[in-house]
Amino acid sequence: MNDDTQDSPLLQEARLWQDERWTARVIKNEDDDGWAVAMYKAGESEPALVGPWTMGRDKKNPKPLDGSAFITLVKTASEFVRRSEQQLHATLHQSVTVNGQAGRVTVLLDIVPDEDSPYAMLSARGDGGEMLAEFKVDAGFKLNRQTAQVWADADFAKPGRGEL
Structure with missing residues (x-):
């Protein structure tokens, strides 16, 4: 029997997606009127990566998270963490x-x-x-x-x- 639940997100909300390893949370950008997305690795209190997030059509609220965006964010955050670990190891x-x-x-x-x-x-x-x-x-x-x-x-x- 094949268990596909491991790769499917546990939470799927407009501003919050989560799987077993990562959480993507859309947050208000403190530096301007825009939005950002913070990627948290499971068990960590600080985000591994924070980046800009797209405004929605109304130009006030953020664009909702979706499956393809979440996959891209997970890949980007994973690569960022991997490079940081490599840099720390090299140091x-x-x-x-x-x-x-x-x-x-x-x-x-x-x-x-x-x-x-x-x-x-x-x-x-x-x-x-x-x-x-x-x-x-x-x-x-x-x-x-x-x-x-x-x-x-x-x-x-x-x-x-x-x-x-």
């Missing part, structure tokens, strides 16, 4: 490959965004994936090709505060 997990004394070395910086005391783990791995060095450093440590090369040239000595 928190950086890597640079440099030449070490024994060959290519990948230097990694993994930031732990702890609210009270954020920090990062700086590590170096050889071509075969073997751990060459690992140290806890400040979360603001700047990893780039130059700092990685300086660290490799120093035979992965424990770095000081900030940059090498």
